[in-house]
Amino acid sequence: MNTKLHHLLLAGTALCLAACTSTRSKSPTAAAPSAESQDDYDVATQISDPLEPLNRATFVMNDKIYKWLLTPVSKTYTVVLPAGVRDCIDNVYENAKFPVRFVNSGLQGKFNRAGKEVQKFAVNTFAGFGGIIKQSDRIPSLTGVPSEDTGQTLAKWGVGHGPYLVLPLLGPSSARETLGLAGDYALDPINWGFVLTGDADDWAWIPSTGNTIRALPLQLERYNDTTATAIDPYTAVRSTFVQNRNSAAAE
């Protein structure tokens, strides 16, 4: 295993341990029940954020990186390649990510879903020219299969979020989801060149860099969407992250 990944995994484990031992005081004030509070809106966005000052600083830094570095890269990518080609590239990468979805469906005991992932992979790889065309979208039973990942598996196994973390570059996460990211990274064949050769050899960096760039337009669009109409962008991104991950885990 590559040393970089090893470090990431270790860091993730350490964070998780820290999360488990930290105190679980979440809501600073227990609001008295009233007509307005008798809903699940407060609970829906809850996560402990003991590192808020650091997280906010990282958030500001990330915002600058997204705006001044990644947005121009993303813009160039969308200008250079027409939408049809970009869709094909997205399809290839999503199809290649099959082990992430398959393994995690299995680890959660969702064998029906794992079976559908195999069918999707087979259809798209063989009938879709190596995943270029998402043929599985033409088969109703294979559309809308919720994609499983390692973070969701950990949630299913009863691991809590732990503290909220804003990762440099990668953005919103939690201790559990960071460990999940490391798992997804290791399961994605795109990164296996990196993992197996041990270092960034001649060609190994190309697939994973391509993956990062092709995902940028959608990621940045979602980030801008969340922050543009926010009252406090930091809180908006945090509650969007928590709700989205919790609903993915429950699915």
Add this chain to the structure above:
Amino acid sequence: MNRRHLLILLCCTPLGLHAAPSEAEAKLRSAVNEVLTLADRAGSNAALTVSVRPVLLRYVSFETMTKRAVGVGWRQFTPAQQKRATDLFTTLVIRTYIGKFTPGERPVIDYKSATESAAGRVDVPTSLIYKGSRYAVTYRMEQIGGWKIADVVIEGVSMIANYRSQLDATFKQGGAEAVIRSLEQSVSR
């Protein structure tokens, strides 16, 4: 009660139970169709934000949305503050919603079976394909003088819960005035 009445009652009960979800769904469908017609006609998001407002005011309960988005602090707002907050939040919600549209792109919407989550409350789950991506969008409908949209949940993210987390923190820091000021700032941005 004679036997015929009982028979009629028995026959009507299943219909009565299903009436709420289908009524709410029908209302939502007409709201969505009206908005999409306007979106087709509008050349830009700015134009759509203006033209869509009267339609949304008919189908969406912005009073309920604002009250819930503020949370427990709402009762400490004066009626004037409540009105001001509702007006500002209405503008912000419309902008949030319209910001997700790209002129010229048409979504494909698949309505799933609606469920009555509580008395007078119906969730209408939909699957939306937009610009090649698939999104799970659930509309929360409520009986507020007719069926009205009270929340939109996109990929598990509730618009109202999202604003609650921000406005509740603002209220705790500076009360109703701070909430109104932050809404003003967001609207004028």
